[in-house]
Amino acid sequence: MDVFKGQNILNFVKELPDDDSCKAYLAKIKWQDGFKCMKCGHTKGCAKAGYTYQCYNCQHVESSTANTLFHKVKFGLHKAFCIVFEMATSTKSVSSVQMGKRFDVRQGTAWYFMQKVRIAMQSSQQYPLSEIVHVDEFTVGGKEEGKQGRSYDSKKKKAVIAVELDKKHKIKRVYVRSIEDYSARSLTPIFEEHISTTAKVVTDKWRGYAPLMKDYNIEQKYSAGGKNFKEMHIVIMQLKSWLRAIPTHVSKWHVQRYFDEFCFRINRSQFKETIFHKTIERMVAKKPIYQQVIKQHVSV
Template identity: 50%
Template sequence: MESFKGESIIDFFNTFKTDLDCLEYLASIKWKGDFRCSKCNHTKFTIRKLNFARDCNLCHHVESPTANTIFHKVKFGTRKAFGIVFEMSATTKSLSSSQMAKRYSISRPTAWLFMHKVRSAMHSSELNPVVGTVYVDEFVYGGKENLKQGRSNNTKKKKIVAAVELDEKGGVKRAYFKRIDDYSSDELGKIFQSHISPEAKIKTDKWTGYKPLKKQYNIEQIKSNTSDFFQINTIIHQVKAWLRSTYSWMHEQNIEKYLDEYSYRLNRSIHKQSIFNNLIIKMMNQNHIGLQKIKISI
């Protein structure tokens, strides 16, 4: 089955008209290479037309296209699940779980749980650290906004550090975010360890928390009120506006998941034609996640 490409929701639902269409799509991804029975390693099989499952010719173990993937035990229909994945990846802003629940006629807790499963696949592999020019800055989200300058220690606000990579023309290439507990070098160092190469040219403001990181990273500290910080300030403004306009509330332990969603779309904005298919592949390569693994209750 050919990979779906495009951003049109009409084309999307014309391609995936039934749950069976979606299962066929998942099967074509899961068994793109050679089939090997998970029980006996036999390579010969029969396809069950009812759901495109593989029936091992030797031990007759039957494996569905969704088994051992994030789509495992999706009880509201694969087509609805595909629709949610499409809207979370190919659209600009996605929807809240309440809106998604109404859109696909499922309960809000069901939408919330599945959307967090999708976000788990949106999490960066952290295998391609930034090696070019990157700006790092922190911001807070939540609680009452004020115009006071400096770093807020308000416990009601969620503290986040951002890293924005620029391309050769000064445009945004990639952006990553990490939730932090405070502004110490240990906490700020989380985003360096996950996403920034020691070879990168890094610019931060003059906060003392960055100074210990200079031992390992190429950091230049400059005043944050200069035009150099325009792009990262724009991204921070956009992500805060997106969070406010889409989600009424989120638990502090979950905010990084929402930021992963934002990063996933932003970092692939020039590949929107294939972003849905790429996310489906990531979901197929990730094991089933239950509510207990999400940790934070609804």
């Protein structure tokens, strides 16, 4: 199929000018390996008008948006594609207020849809970090950013970050996870989800990492005012400034979505050409999520 490449907005509107072309784009992705009926699982059917497919077994007509994160997008598929394009390709974070103004949708509508895009940006957890991995905890939000050390200010949201470096200490990939506290129990998931047991992990001297040492190759170093973890602290600064650009109050429950978006873009910065297509592909692969579920901050 013709994959949209690059970050040029003029090419984007030329190749995907309206709702129909976006429907066609989704159909190509959805049925690229053949048709499978979402109602009965039958694999024979025929393409119908409007980029739909009809099942020969149960006669159900399936649209290219059905059973994906584009399901029932009420403000039009073209606007939805534009929002995905903005999120995937612009270097700064865009707020739902701005996005709403730019594409003439209500702020709340834009926010819900953007949360869906962020859900698609969640890590698949299939490629754990495997080289040199620096891990640290930090806080976001609240009033004044504390100095080094662990803050117990309840307004701040706590997080743990894992940064993979290559042998020349260049940043390769990043994962961030929202945590309740700094206990070993809360620090364990980022290891299980994102770090290979063969990686060379470096943390500061915090005792919360000690129980993980039996399964992971962990070296503990003094932070020395951040000097021993220079690259990681640069990423943390970038993440904080990324979050500052979002004016609405980010609740504790939703902050993970913004972390996912930030990491997805960093981790694909070498593949910018196809980042838009990759995001659309992931949105097609994900099941629909209803606003109520997003609002209830249920993890999906």
